Amino acid sequence: MTVHSFEENFEEKLEKDIAIEPRDWMPDTYRKTLIRQISQHAHSEIVGMLPEGNWITRAPSLRRKAVLLAKVQDEAGHGLYLYSAAETLGISRDELYDQLHSGKAKYSSIFNYPTLTWADMGAIGWLVDGAAIMNQVPLCRTSYGPYARAMVRVCKEESFHQRQGFEIMLTLSKGTAVQKKMAQDALNRWWWPSIMMFGPPDDNSPHTEQSMHWKIKRFTNDELRQKFIDVTVEQAKILGLSVPDADLKWNEARGHYDYGKIDWDEFWNVVKGNGPCNKERLETRRKAWEGGEWVREAAAAYSEKRKQRSRQEAA
Amino acid sequence: MSVQKLKYILQIADNALIMGHRLSEWCGHGPILEQDIALTNIALDHLGQARSLYQYAAEQFNELPRAEQEKVFTSPALQAIIAGGQPIDEDDMAYLRDGWDFYNVLLVEQANKDWAYTAARSLYYDTFNYHFYTGLQNSNDETLAAIAEKSLKEVTYHMRWSSEWVIRLGDGTAESHKRMQEAASYLWQYTGELCTMVETDKAMYKAGTGVNLDELKTKWATAIGKVLDEATLAQPEEGWMQQGGKEGRHTEHLGYILAEMQYMQRTYPNMEW
Numbered sequence: 001m002t003v004h005s006f007e008e009n010f011e012e013k014l015e016k017d018i019a020i021e022p023r024d025w026m027p028d029t030y031r032k033t034l035i036r037q038i039s040q041h042a043h044s045e046i047v048g049m050l051p052e053g054n055w056i057t058r059a060p061s062l063r064r065k066a067v068l069l070a071k072v073q074d075e076a077g078h079g080l081y082l083y084s085a086a087e088t089l090g091i092s093r094d095e096l097y098d099q100l101h102s103g104k105a106k107y108s109s110i111f112n113y114p115t116l117t118w119a120d121m122g123a124i125g126w127l128v129d130g131a132a133i134m135n136q137v138p139l140c141r142t143s144y145g146p147y148a149r150a151m152v153r154v155c156k157e158e159s160f161h162q163r164q165g166f167e168i169m170l171t172l173s174k175g176t177a178v179q180k181k182m183a184q185d186a187l188n189r190w191w192w193p194s195i196m197m198f199g200p201p202d203d204n205s206p207h208t209e210q211s212m213h214w215k216i217k218r219f220t221n222d223e224l225r226q227k228f229i230d231v232t233v234e235q236a237k238i239l240g241l242s243v244p245d246a247d248l249k250w251n252e253a254r255g256h257y258d259y260g261k262i263d264w265d266e267f268w269n270v271v272k273g274n275g276p277c278n279k280e281r282l283e284t285r286r287k288a289w290e291g292g293e294w295v296r297e298a299a300a301a302y303s304e305k306r307k308q309r310s311r312q313e314a315a
Numbered sequence: 316m317s318v319q320k321l322k323y324i325l326q327i328a329d330n331a332l333i334m335g336h337r338l339s340e341w342c343g344h345g346p347i348l349e350q351d352i353a354l355t356n357i358a359l360d361h362l363g364q365a366r367s368l369y370q371y372a373a374e375q376f377n378e379l380p381r382a383e384q385e386k387v388f389t390s391p392a393l394q395a396i397i398a399g400g401q402p403i404d405e406d407d408m409a410y411l412r413d414g415w416d417f418y419n420v421l422l423v424e425q426a427n428k429d430w431a432y433t434a435a436r437s438l439y440y441d442t443f444n445y446h447f448y449t450g451l452q453n454s455n456d457e458t459l460a461a462i463a464e465k466s467l468k469e470v471t472y473h474m475r476w477s478s479e480w481v482i483r484l485g486d487g488t489a490e491s492h493k494r495m496q497e498a499a500s501y502l503w504q505y506t507g508e509l510c511t512m513v514e515t516d517k518a519m520y521k522a523g524t525g526v527n528l529d530e531l532k533t534k535w536a537t538a539i540g541k542v543l544d545e546a547t548l549a550q551p552e553e554g555w556m557q558q559g560g561k562e563g564r565h566t567e568h569l570g571y572i573l574a575e576m577q578y579m580q581r582t583y584p585n586m587e588w
Contacts, residue, residue, distance in 0.1 A: 066362050118588070298484050301487045302483040
């Protein structure tokens with residue numbers, strides 16, 4: 001087969017919605033885009049453990065503590081599936097970590113915001129995981145097989161996370177005045193960063209067009225953002241909380257909510273590393289990795305010794 | 316029902332809670348992603364055991380006559396609930412008791428420090444716990460026997476995990492060997508308390524509810540000796556053993572653990588979360 005026919009074959013699979021598998025021929029740029037996207041996603045899971053991990057030791061009840069621990073553990077699990085999916089594209093986990101630690105690879109900017117009160121555990125579950133689900137459900141049908149299969153598992157757990165977050169918010173909003181204040185304060189701080197999670201607007205999104213063609217992406221950033229806002233505003237009403245956007249209004253003609261101007265300056269600044277916690281998060285990840293080096297070396301050395309011993313015994 | 320039995324349940328529960336708390340501090344900071352997951356699993360097991368035991372302890376407490384209830388715990392927050400005639404629950408037990416009313420052993424409150432200290436602490440504690448729960452299955456208290464039986468499966472896995480890590484680090488590289496030896500030797504001073512019978516242990520053993528810790532001493536030492544040996548580590552020198560946790564006298568660590576853990580319940584009392 002010529003390169004030309006490899007490419008035709010690839011395009012035909014895309015056309016027919018047949019999953020691309022690791023051993024299939026794929027354009028280099030497709031491979032690179034996937035590595036970038038999957039690893040960003042994996043890094044987001046791992047860095048995302050930190051803001052919530054903050055509250056494990058301070059959770060206000062034993063039940064909440066157990067649920068939060070299990071949730072953060074799920075995120076580690078998601079990181080693991082996603083790193084494995086990325087590895088099928090011919091890059092090692094260590095290389096991916098290096099890219100994270102050197103600042104070359106990005107992760108979701110939302111995790112560069114601080115968790116200041118217990119209500120943030122509710123807001124993250126409700127808004128951040130809610131936004132993540134909107135982004136991720138279409139990825140269960142993404143063209144690259146290992147990524148799509150990983151996402152099926154991730155989405156199941158994310159929807160549980162979203163529900164538990166909403167339930168924390170509901171409990172707070174039914175609670176005392178100070179609990180309601182906590183809930184409102186969390187919504188105020190997390191609303192805008194959450195709707196920025198869908199990425200830059202379509203007319204300023206460099207990767208969207210190509211990714212849509214490759215069926216890596218199934219909906220545009222703005223489509224998903226609108227869907228999220230429409231659903232979430234209704235949920236805020238159930239909570240009796242007000243969404244911090246004075247321009248938010250139902251538009252009968254569009255059948256959607258109109259919303260205010262997003263501060264993209266803030267978004268790009270956080271992406272560039274100027275968010276409230278960028279440096280701290282990366283530093284924490286680096287410290288965990290570097291501090292664990294001797295442990296990984298010991299594990300490797302021990303495993304090598306065991307292999308040698310069993311070889312000697314066999315001889 | 317006796318205060319003695321309540322304190323016995325709390326000893327076991329507090330060990331589980333504080334151990335789980337320490338292990339949960341690793342969540343998101345582990346040296347290997349797979350181990351982060353494994354350790355969080357273990358933390359969740361401990362927390363689950365603590366919850367079953369606190370629920371039982373709260374039940375026992377609520378059955379005490381009012382005059383006795385007032386004498387058991389000193390914290391004003393708990394006293395206020397008792398004065399209001401309300402029953403207490405698992406969260407009150409964990410979040411409203413003062414440090415001197417915690418009966419966990421000193422070992423479990425020691426800091427994580429590094430992976431070697433964490434592995435050594437777990438090895439010493441898990442090995443004790445395995446033999447302890449094995450004995451507790453024969454308790455004449457059906458609830459404790461049932462909790463022991465259920466927990467034993469988890470604890471068996473914990474002991475395997477920590478033994479394997481001590482061996483891996485001990486017999487790994489020169490650096491890991493050095494660190495593992497240091498951790499094993501340093502934490503040794505907190506192991507004597509595990510099998511020491513305080514008044515509560517003696518009374519509960521006599522009543523057929525508790526475990527004879529004297530019998531556990533040899534089993535524990537033999538199991539630990541085997542692991543240290545396989546890990547190519549030297550047996551720590553016998554010396555002075557720290558005591559007091561089981562009677563409410565703790566190291567400085569517990570105060571910080573409780574300040575963090577109890578902060579929400581103490582700051583915002585009488586609220587649903």
